[in-house]
Amino acid sequence: MSFASIANNQCVSCNNLQDATVNPPFYLVAYPPNPIPVSTEQITKQNFEDYILGPLSITYPTIAAYPAFANKPQNQLVVKGDIYITGTITMEPAYGIYFTSSTNYNLSAFSYPVTSTTTINYGFQVYADNGSGFGFELYINGTISSPSGYAHITIYSSDQIVDQSDIFASSGPQYVLLSFPYNIDAPSAVRVVVEDGGINNGVTDVKFPISSVAVSRTTGQYQVVASAKVGAQFLDNLQGYIYRSIDYGVNFQKVGGQQSTLVGYWSSIAISDTGQYVVAGEQYGKLIFSSDYGASFTDITSNIPSCDYPNPLAISNVSISGDGEHIIVCLFPSLCSASTPTSRSYLSNNFGASFSLAIDEDDQNTENSFLVSEINSDGSLMVISSQDGIFKSTNNGGSWTSVSFGAQGISKRGISMVSSGSVIGVIGTDIYTSTNSGSSFSTFVASAYRGIAVFNNGSNRFYTLYYSANTTYPIYQSGASFATPLTAVSGPGNKQWWAISASDDGQYILAGTCNYSSNNTNELWRSNNGGSSWIKI
Numbered sequence: 117m118s119f120a121s122i123a124n125n126q127c128v129s130c131n132n133l134q135d136a137t138v139n140p141p142f143y144l145v146a147y148p149p150n151p152i153p154v155s156t157e158q159i160t161k162q163n164f165e166d167y168i169l170g171p172l173s174i175t176y177p178t179i180a181a182y183p184a185f186a187n188k189p190q191n192q193l194v195v196k197g198d199i200y201i202t203g204t205i206t207m208e209p210a211y212g213i214y215f216t217s218s219t220n221y222n223l224s225a226f227s228y229p230v231t232s233t234t235t236i237n238y239g240f241q242v243y244a245d246n247g248s249g250f251g252f253e254l255y256i257n258g259t260i261s262s263p264s265g266y267a268h269i270t271i272y273s274s275d276q277i278v279d280q281s282d283i284f285a286s287s288g289p290q291y292v293l294l295s296f297p298y299n300i301d302a303p304s305a306v307r308v309v310v311e312d313g314g315i316n317n318g319v320t321d322v323k324f325p326i327s328s329v330a331v332s333r334t335t336g337q338y339q340v341v342a343s344a345k346v347g348a349q350f351l352d353n354l355q356g357y358i359y360r361s362i363d364y365g366v367n368f369q370k371v372g373g374q375q376s377t378l379v380g381y382w383s384s385i386a387i388s389d390t391g392q393y394v395v396a397g398e399q400y401g402k403l404i405f406s407s408d409y410g411a412s413f414t415d416i417t418s419n420i421p422s423c424d425y426p427n428p429l430a431i432s433n434v435s436i437s438g439d440g441e442h443i444i445v446c447l448f449p450s451l452c453s454a455s456t457p458t459s460r461s462y463l464s465n466n467f468g469a470s471f472s473l474a475i476d477e478d479d480q481n482t483e484n485s486f487l488v489s490e491i492n493s494d495g496s497l498m499v500i501s502s503q504d505g506i507f508k509s510t511n512n513g514g515s516w517t518s519v520s521f522g523a524q525g526i527s528k529r530g531i532s533m534v535s536s537g538s539v540i541g542v543i544g545t546d547i548y549t550s551t552n553s554g555s556s557f558s559t560f561v562a563s564a565y566r567g568i569a570v571f572n573n574g575s576n577r578f579y580t581l582y583y584s585a586n587t588t589y590p591i592y593q594s595g596a597s598f599a600t601p602l603t604a605v606s607g608p609g610n611k612q613w614w615a616i617s618a619s620d621d622g623q624y625i626l627a628g629t630c631n632y633s634s635n636n637t638n639e640l641w642r643s644n645n646g647g648s649s650w651i652k653i
Contacts, residue, residue: 124197203302212261251295326628336624338391342382393440397431438493492537571622607650
């Protein structure tokens with residue numbers, strides 16, 4: 117009987133083991149004088165160690181490290197499950213696209229064509245592409261029938277994104293280039309999934325929590341979304357995507373295709389007033405910039421001065437001026453040049469080509485001291501909110517002054533500004549609003565809110581969000597002239613709202629949820645008529 121045909125709870129014979137050295141998984145056989153005898157006799161742990169040096173991949177921990185094997189006495193019989201550790205690979209065709217073949221060693225074990233969800237086992241490890249950088253070819257066929265008209269293939273390992281690629285032709289035989297950049301150890305579950313390449317008209321849920329959204333302030337036409345499972349409370353962080361809309365939020369497309377820089381732990385995204393310039397930052401690494409309405413991005417991480425903060429960067433917030441020339445990047449607290457936890461922000465006045473230090477704040481309160489920022493249309497007004505107060509600059513970041521109004525603890529949760537800079541909203545312990553370009557702020561008593569979008573539709577107003585990991589709430593809005601009380605917005609309903617943005621006139625609104633307990637139940641909603649009605653995207 118072949119090694120492959122015996123069950124995991126069956127004892128292994130000498131003949132079974134000999135078969136396993138002719139075919140995977142065991143290639144490394146001990147030298148004589150201990151050849152594996154031709155026999156149906158069942159082997160003990162000691163026999164196995166006499167005959168076999170290790171599994172196929174020498175990078176994988178030796179079999180002796182497996183608990184089921186290590187805990188056996190030397191004279192006890194070995195079952196297949198003691199020595200052969202397996203995981204699963206699942207191929208999930210969808211939206212009219214199915215799989216026809218692959219040049220990858222592990223995926224070649226499938227029986228093609230794969231036209232429905234199919235799972236096979238792999239032993240020990242899914243092997244990396246050996247640093248070739250080329251990856252492998254996955255051949256597909258069919259006609260895309262997704263709601264958005266686009267399709268995308270993603271490889272997951274235990275829900276972590278390994279690699280991804282857009283499907284570029286709408287129909288017919290074709291292939292995509294993918295890669296396993298590192299070894300994946302059993303028993304990890306690997307999935308190769310055809311997904312909708314866009315978010316469209318309420319029929320496709322957003323896979324990951326929405327970490328940040330941004331609407332072009334003067335037009336509302338261009339809108340961007342960052343998705344990822346990030347934050348101090350997200351102990352099982354997951355990478356996500358960036359999406360963009362060029363038609364007032366009616367349709368969104370996943371940006372990036374095979375560009376690995378666009379798969380990440382995105383924590384913040386911002387867009388210029390016309391939508392031409394976009395900047396996005398990761399909680400664990402990259403800073404990227406687009407000058408073509410979010411169609412493509414350039415990694416500009418290295419343009420930030422070096423510091424002994426943990427590498428990679430830990431970006432909490434990004435903002436961009438209306439003309440795209442000025443960018444502020446805020447970092448989570450870290451030990452930089454000072455000996456105490458430091459929240460730093462960096463400023464660029466040349467479209468991200470270079471950055472210099474804007475504010476360096478020492479604060480022992482590492483949980484609450486990180487910064488958020490906003491910039492007006494031309495960079496003549498910049499505002500940074502911190503644990504110790506609000507700071508503003510009226511000379512393109514050349515100097516900063518503290519706005520004193522007796523409030524503390526006003527960082528962490530959100531900031532918003534209309535393009536002119538005349539109206540500003542900041543969230544911290546309470547909600548703080550300014551109607552004179554940040555010269556003074558008034559306190560709107562409403563504790564524990566986290567997202568804000570200010571606008572003027574004939575009167576100054578704002579939308580805000582109340583977030584709880586265990587409870588759902590509606591989107592709230594202020595009265596005219598920031599009047600109390602807050603009232604619930606009808607339409608989208610009670611959810612775990614996390615991010616919101618609006619155009620200057622409040623006509624175009626975009627809001628996303630952060631249900632981090634479930635990866636597949638997050639939602640993105642828009643309104644194109646000032647909140648009178650809402651549509652799930």
